[in-house]
Amino acid sequence: MALNEQNYWLTTTSFPQTDVSRPLPTRADVAVIGAGFTGLSAARTLAKRGANVVVLESESIGWGASSRNGGMILSGMKLGVNKLISMYGRERTRRMYAASLASIDCVEQIVREENIDCDFARCGHLEVACKQKHFDDYARQAEVIQREFNHKLRVVQKNELPAEIGSQIYFGGMVDEISAGANPAKYVSGLGRAAIKAGACIFERTRVQSIERRSSDGEPGWTIATPRGQLWAHDVFVATSGYTSAATPALQKKIIPIGSFIITTEVLPEALARELSPRNRMIYDSKNYLYYYRLTPDRRMLFGGRAAFFPENDRTVRESAEILRRGLIDVYPQLRNTKTEYAWGGTLDFAFDIMPHAGQIDGMYYALGYAGHGVAMATYQGQKIAELMAGDKPENPFVGIPFPGAPLGLYNGNPWFLPLAGAWYKFLDWVS
Numbered sequence: 001m002a003l004n005e006q007n008y009w010l011t012t013t014s015f016p017q018t019d020v021s022r023p024l025p026t027r028a029d030v031a032v033i034g035a036g037f038t039g040l041s042a043a044r045t046l047a048k049r050g051a052n053v054v055v056l057e058s059e060s061i062g063w064g065a066s067s068r069n070g071g072m073i074l075s076g077m078k079l080g081v082n083k084l085i086s087m088y089g090r091e092r093t094r095r096m097y098a099a100s101l102a103s104i105d106c107v108e109q110i111v112r113e114e115n116i117d118c119d120f121a122r123c124g125h126l127e128v129a130c131k132q133k134h135f136d137d138y139a140r141q142a143e144v145i146q147r148e149f150n151h152k153l154r155v156v157q158k159n160e161l162p163a164e165i166g167s168q169i170y171f172g173g174m175v176d177e178i179s180a181g182a183n184p185a186k187y188v189s190g191l192g193r194a195a196i197k198a199g200a201c202i203f204e205r206t207r208v209q210s211i212e213r214r215s216s217d218g219e220p221g222w223t224i225a226t227p228r229g230q231l232w233a234h235d236v237f238v239a240t241s242g243y244t245s246a247a248t249p250a251l252q253k254k255i256i257p258i259g260s261f262i263i264t265t266e267v268l269p270e271a272l273a274r275e276l277s278p279r280n281r282m283i284y285d286s287k288n289y290l291y292y293y294r295l296t297p298d299r300r301m302l303f304g305g306r307a308a309f310f311p312e313n314d315r316t317v318r319e320s321a322e323i324l325r326r327g328l329i330d331v332y333p334q335l336r337n338t339k340t341e342y343a344w345g346g347t348l349d350f351a352f353d354i355m356p357h358a359g360q361i362d363g364m365y366y367a368l369g370y371a372g373h374g375v376a377m378a379t380y381q382g383q384k385i386a387e388l389m390a391g392d393k394p395e396n397p398f399v400g401i402p403f404p405g406a407p408l409g410l411y412n413g414n415p416w417f418l419p420l421a422g423a424w425y426k427f428l429d430w431v432s
Contacts, residue, residue, distance in 0.1 A: 003321065003340055003341065003342070003343055004341060004342050004343070005317050005318065005321075005343050005344065006342060006344055007067060007068055007185070007342070007344040008262075008264045008296070008300070008302075008341070008342035008344070009067055009068070009071070009183060009184055009185035009186075010067060010185055011342075012183060012185060012186065013183070013185045013186045013189050014189065015060065015061050015062065015189045015192065016061060016189065016192045016193050016196055016202075018061075018202050018203065018204050020204065020205060022203070023228075023229070024054075024203060024206065024226065024228045024229045024230075024231055025054060025201070025231060026229075026230070026231065026232060027052075027216070027231070027232050027233070028052050028053065028054040028201075028231060028232075028233045028234075029046075029051040029052040029053065029233065029234050029235065030043075030046055030051050030052070030053045030054070030233055030234065030235045030236070030237060030389065031054050031055075031056060031222065031224050031231055031233035031235070031236050031237070032046075032053060032054070032055045032056070032200075032236075032237045032239055033056055033208050033211075033224075033236065033237065033238045033239060033240055033247075033248075034055075034056075034057060034064075034238070034239035034240040034241070034243070035055050035057035035060075035061045035062065035063075035192065035202055035204070036062060036063075036064050036065065036066035036188065036239065036241060036378065037066045037187075037188060037191065037374060037375065037378035037379050037382065038239035038241065038367050038368070038374075038378040038379070038381055038382040039055055039057075039237070039239030039382065040055070040061070040062075040188065040191040040192050040194075040195045040382065041110070041191060041378070041379045041380075041381075041382025041383050041386070042237050042239060042367075042382035042383065042385060042386040042389075043055050043195040043198070043200035043202070043382075043386075044110075044191065044194050044195040044198050044200065044383075045382070045383045045386035045387060045390075046200070046386045046389065046390060047195060047198035047199040047200040048198045048199075049386075049390045051390070052199075053195075053199070053200040053201065054200070054201050054203065054231060054233065055195065055200055055201065055202040055203065056203055056206045056207075056208050056224065056226060056231070057202065057203065057204050057205075057206060058205070058206065058207035058208070058243070058245075059204065059205070060204045060205070061188065061189065061192040061202060061204065062184075062185060062188035062189060062191075062192065064241065064242065064243050064346065064347065065241060065242055065243075065260075065346040065347060065348060065349075065374060066184060066188040066374075066375075066378070067184055067185040067188055068184075068260075068262070068344060068345070068346030069184050069260070069262075069346060069372075069374065069375060070184075070262060070282075070292055070293075070294060070302055070304050071181055071182050071183055071184040071187075071294070071302075071375065072125065072179070072181060072282040072284075072292065072294065072375065073104055073107055073120075073179060073180040073181060073182060073282075073375045073376045074100075074104075074125055074176075074179045074282065074373055074375075074376065075100050075101055075104060075125070075151075075176050075178055075179050076097070076100050076176070076373075077096065077097075077100055077355070077356070077371075077373060078354045078355075078371040078372065078373060079354055079355065080141060081093065081097065081141060081144050081145055081148070081149075082140075082141075082144060084096060084097075085144075085148075087353075088401065090148060092397050092401075093148070094148060094149055095395065095397035096397045096398065097145070097148075097149045097151070098149065099377075099380065099395075099396070099397055099398070100373075100376070100377065101151065101178065102380065103376035103377050103379065103380035104178060104179065104180055104376050106376065106379055106380045106383060107120070107180070107182070107187075107375065107376050107379050107380075108120060108122075108180070110191065110194070110379065111182075111187070111190070114190055114191075114193070114194040114197075116186065116187060116190030116191070116193075116194070117186060117190070118182045118183045118184075118186035118187040118190055119181070119182055119183045119186065119297040120180060120181075120182040120187070121180060121181055121182070121280075122177070122178060122179070122180045123179070123180060123181050123279065123280045123281055123282065124175055124176060124177040124178070124179050124279070124281055124282070125175070125176050125179035125281055125282040125283065125284070126156070126164050126165065126173050126174070126175050126279075126281040126282070126283045126284075127173060127174045127175075127283075127284055127285070127286060128161075128165065128167075128170040128172075128173045128283060128284075128285050128286065129170055129171040129172050129173065129174075129285075129286050130169075130170065130171070130285050130286050130287050131171060131286070132171045134171065134286035135158075135171040135172035135173075135286075138153075138155050138172065138173075138174040139155050141153070141174070142154075142155050142174060151176075153174050153175065153176050154174065154175045154176075154177075155172070155173075155174050156172055156173040156174065156175060157172055158170070158171055158172045160172075161173055162278075163278060163279070164277075164278065164279060164281060165276070165277060165278075165281075165283060166275040166276040166277070166278070166332065166334070167276075167331050167332055169330065169331060170285070175281070179282055180282075181280075181282050181294060182375070183296075183297060184375060187375070191379075203226075203228070206226045206227070206228050207226060207227060208224055208225070208226055208245075208247045209225045209226060209227070209247060210224075210225045210247055211223070211224050211225075211236060211247055211248065211364070212225075213363065214232065216232045219234065220234075221233055221234045221235070222234075222235075222236045222364070224236065235364075235365065235389055236364045236365065237364070237365040237366065237367075237385065237386070237389065238251060238364055238365070238366040238368070239366070239367060239368070239378075239382065240368065241255075241347075241348075241349040241368045241369075241370065241374065241378070242255070242257045242258070242346070242347035242348050242349035243257070243347060244257075244349065244368065244413075245413075246413065248364070248366075249413070250361050250362050251361060251366055251368070252412075252413035253405050253406070253409075253411055253412060253413055254351060254352065254357075254369075254403055254404070254405050255349050255350070255351060255368060255369060256349075256350045256351070256352070256411075257347045257348070257349065257350075258306065258347065258348045258349075258350050259306070259316055259320075259345050259346070259347060259348075260304060260305070260306055260345065260346055260347075260348050260372065261304060261305065261306075261316070261317060261320035261321070261323075261324060261343070261344070261345040261346075262302060262303065262304035262324070262342075262343070262344055262345070262346075263302075263303050263304070263321050263324045263325060263328065263340050263342065263343045264296065264300045264301065264302045264303070264340070264341060264342045264343075265300050265301045265303075265328075265335060265338045265339065265340055265341065266300065266338060266339045266340075266341050267298055267299050267300055268295075268299045268300065268301060268338065269299075270299065272334065273295055273299040273301075275334070276295070276301060276332055276334070276335075277294070277295050280294075280295055281294070282294050289305070289306050290305055290306065291303065291304070291305040291324075291327050291331065292304050292305060292372075293328075293331070300341070301328070301332070301335065301338075303324055303327065303328045303331075304324065305323075305324060305327060316345060317343055317344060317345045318343070320343070320345060321340065321343035324343075325340055328340075348370070348371065348372050348374075349368050349369055349370060349371070349374075350369065350371050351368075351369035351371070351403065351404070352404045352405060352406060353402070353403075353404050354371050355369060355371070355398070355401065356368070356369045356370055356371070356373075356377055356381065356398045357369045357398060357401065357403045358381045358384070358385050358396060358398045358399050359385075359398075359399040359400060361403075365385050365388070365389055366385075367381035367382060367384075367385050367398075381396075381398070384396045
């Protein structure tokens with residue numbers, strides 16, 4: 001089979017059908033910008049509370065990173081716990097770590113309540129050490145996480161790795177049993193159906209062009225301009241992540257869109273699949289310029305990474321597929337003669353401090369900055385910010401933390417510095 005430059009996950013599911021001829025309403029309680037994990041989770045929560053919710057999506061349900069990722073539902077955050085403690089102190093870091101665990105429960109609860117068939121499974125994740133120094137740090141991390149957060153990780157010595165992974169190149173690993181995996185396209189499709197069932201109205205192919213403060217009948221709110229007309233809403237929730245545009249310039253200047261790319265092999269024989277990943281873990285390595293990989297439910301090896309920092313296009317997908325293929329063979333030489341069938345890319349949202357952020361900016365609500373940990377955290381933040389909008393006071397340690405922009409204001413949303421950033425992280429991986 002020839003290489004398909006398309007998202008494998010999209011071949012496994014169908015999405016809710018929306019009426020593209022339906023006129024845009026003139027008023028809503030809440031306008032949600034973006035129909036990915038964050039926006040759909042928020043729309044479902046708000047609609048269940050009785051709000052009149054309109055979701056505006058420039059493409060289609062789940063079109064962005066929500067259907068293009070590896071389907072890994074992971075504990076923790078991008079930054080290590082000691083770094084987090086140095087930035088935020090022990091108490092807030094405890095709350096952040098607890099939120100990362102609760103976010104997995106949040107996904108599992110929605111899957112169960114909405115009966116979403118998305119192959120959700122608590123299979124655990126395995127982080128593998130590319131250098132001895134990285135492995136030596138695992139024991140320290142595990143000790144801090146056990147002591148500070150009462151959460152147990154298992155350090156895997158090099159001689160124990162064959163029970164976890166069929167690769168000889170790593171120096172050891174660390175396992176968290178509570179992490180999960182899912183088919184992300186099936187999940188976001190089910191989340192879209194759940195939002196619609198709750199009463200939210202989703203408008204696909206409806207790109208937001210501008211958002212302006214404007215009162216209506218003496219009530220403060222916002223006018224949202226789209227090619228299909230204008231909508232007035234009392235509140236706006238921006239859930240655009242790596243696809244944040246000039247319609248929300250204050251957020252665009254704080255988010256870096258970074259490309260992440262994935263290939264999948266042909267379906268593997270059962271014995272080979274079991275050799276590669278005996279416990280069906282979600283796996284990622286310890287580099288900054290990392291690889292992440294897993295078996296799909298139909299026994300393909302999915303292999304992804306930051307092969308190119310620029311967001312996806314035909315050229316970067318093709319080039320990244322070649323880079324990832326070489327990485328796959330480095331990790332798993334036994335796949336040298338296995339065909340690669342699918343290759344695609346997506347755009348992740350990184351804040352300058354590599355942290356999730358949520359709350360209000362310029363009077364609008366938002367949640368974004370998941371840095372590759374978005375399946376669970378995006379779902380969770382969509383729900384929590386929706387609860388805040390509904391008048392609750394949910395525990396959310398990511399609200400109110402500093403949200404830095406670029407140094408000296410040298411960024412307007414065009415990530416000109418990505419090649420430099422990519423070279424820097426490769427250098428760090430070499431010297432670390």
